[in-house]
Amino acid sequence: MKLSNLILISIAAMAIFYIQLWNPTIVTPLYLILLGAGIVYGHYKKDINMTHISSFIFILTALSPVIFETGLIDYMTPAENKLLQGTMIYGIQLLISLAIVIVLIFRVQLSRKLSNSPNIQLTHFDGVFHWLYMYTSFIYLLALLENIAWSYFEMKSWTFIYDNFEGLIYIAWALCCGALLTMMILSAREGGTQASRAS
Numbered sequence: 795m796k797l798s799n800l801i802l803i804s805i806a807a808m809a810i811f812y813i814q815l816w817n818p819t820i821v822t823p824l825y826l827i828l829l830g831a832g833i834v835y836g837h838y839k840k841d842i843n844m845t846h847i848s849s850f851i852f853i854l855t856a857l858s859p860v861i862f863e864t865g866l867i868d869y870m871t872p873a874e875n876k877l878l879q880g881t882m883i884y885g886i887q888l889l890i891s892l893a894i895v896i897v898l899i900f901r902v903q904l905s906r907k908l909s910n911s912p913n914i915q916l917t918h919f920d921g922v923f924h925w926l927y928m929y930t931s932f933i934y935l936l937a938l939l940e941n942i943a944w945s946y947f948e949m950k951s952w953t954f955i956y957d958n959f960e961g962l963i964y965i966a967w968a969l970c971c972g973a974l975l976t977m978m979i980l981s982a983r984e985g986g987t988q989a990s991r992a993s
Contacts (some may be wrong), residue, residue, distance in 0.1 A: 843914065872943050
């Protein structure tokens with residue numbers, strides 16, 4: 795099967811699955827589990843590129859639930875100040891997403907700092923993941939601006955991003971999982987780091 799077909803099947807399957815769930819308390823842990831599976835599988839196949847890509851995304855993505863669920867930033871207060879509340883929620887998520895973009899853009903250089911493996915190199919998938927997180931960063935920025943318009947300027951009809959926020963983010967997560975699954979399939983078919991270079 796061609797790579798393009800594998801990617802389409804993987805992405806379609808993940809998108810359909812995520813859209814059916816539509817619940818952040820389910821989707822976020824599931825996303826982290828799939829990223830964790832990528833880490834484990836990459837380590838098992840000795841594919842340093844897959845391991846590092848999955849690890850970087852996992853660690854930074856896990857920051858968001860850790861920050862919010864442990865109360866490091868209590869997004870439930872002050873409930874009366876919707877501007878501050880929305881700025882905290884979307885601002886932190888935007889910063890995390892931008893951090894993922896930067897890490898993924900410089901992934902090869904960072905991987906070489908962390909490991910002496912001669913197999914660390916730019917893969918075709920490196921060109922996919924940072925664009926997905928550039929998209930999520932754009933969504934978080936729009937959500938932040940929309941919240942300002944809604945809460946500060948009283949533009950109460952501006953709720954498009956708010957009403958569709960989960961779905962807009964889940965699209966990127968589904969694409970990310972689809973790309974990761976494709977990496978795993980190629981690694982299984984062709985073996986190790988050669989798979990991550992295949993096109």
